[in-house]
Amino acid sequence: MEKRKIEIEYELAQFDDFCSIGKQLIEEARRATERSYAPYSHFCVGAAIRLDNGEIVTGANQENAAYPSGTCAERSACFYAGAQYPGVKFDAIAIAARGTDGQFTPEPVAPCGACRQSLLEYEKLAGRSVKVILVGRDYCYVFPSVASLLPLCFADF
Ligand SMILES: [Zn+2]
Numbered sequence: 100m101e102k103r104k105i106e107i108e109y110e111l112a113q114f115d116d117f118c119s120i121g122k123q124l125i126e127e128a129r130r131a132t133e134r135s136y137a138p139y140s141h142f143c144v145g146a147a148i149r150l151d152n153g154e155i156v157t158g159a160n161q162e163n164a165a166y167p168s169g170t171c172a173e174r175s176a177c178f179y180a181g182a183q184y185p186g187v188k189f190d191a192i193a194i195a196a197r198g199t200d201g202q203f204t205p206e207p208v209a210p211c212g213a214c215r216q217s218l219l220e221y222e223k224l225a226g227r228s229v230k231v232i233l234v235g236r237d238y239c240y241v242f243p244s245v246a247s248l249l250p251l252c253f254a255d256f
Pocket of ligand 1: 171172173174212213214
């Protein structure tokens with residue numbers, strides 16, 4: 100057997116490192132956490148997607164008493180974007196979260212596997228990289244693409 104290694108490059112950034120467009124996307128993701136419906140986990144996640152047409156579409160996690168029926172903020176946002184603006188390319192997505200204490204999480208929060216796969220579909224449709232900004236209270240992680248967050252992804256579609 101041959102041992103192999105997968106490495107992921109990303110940037111560590113402070114809020115002030117972003118341009119005004121990036122700052123706006125981060126603020127929209129933070130604001131979207133207020134529209135979360137999370138009576139079970141009390142973990143409020145917001146996502147904001149900037150589209151090629153300049154629109155920013157947001158989503159927030161929507162939980163349900165029948166747990167699998169709920170959805171994450173990222174999928175809420177990308178499916179809404181796909182439904183409202185079919186065929187419009189994604190530029191970037193920012194994701195923020197507030198923990199059970201109601202405060203923004205100190206560490207950036209990463210999307211779950213299902214959301215990574217869902218976002219990958221839109222990245223593939225866009226035909227270019229979609230930047231992913233994971234927003235923590237004091238700093239962010241910036242990934243150059245959705246695919247970079249999903250090594251060995253299922254992308255043969
Ligand atoms: Zn998810």
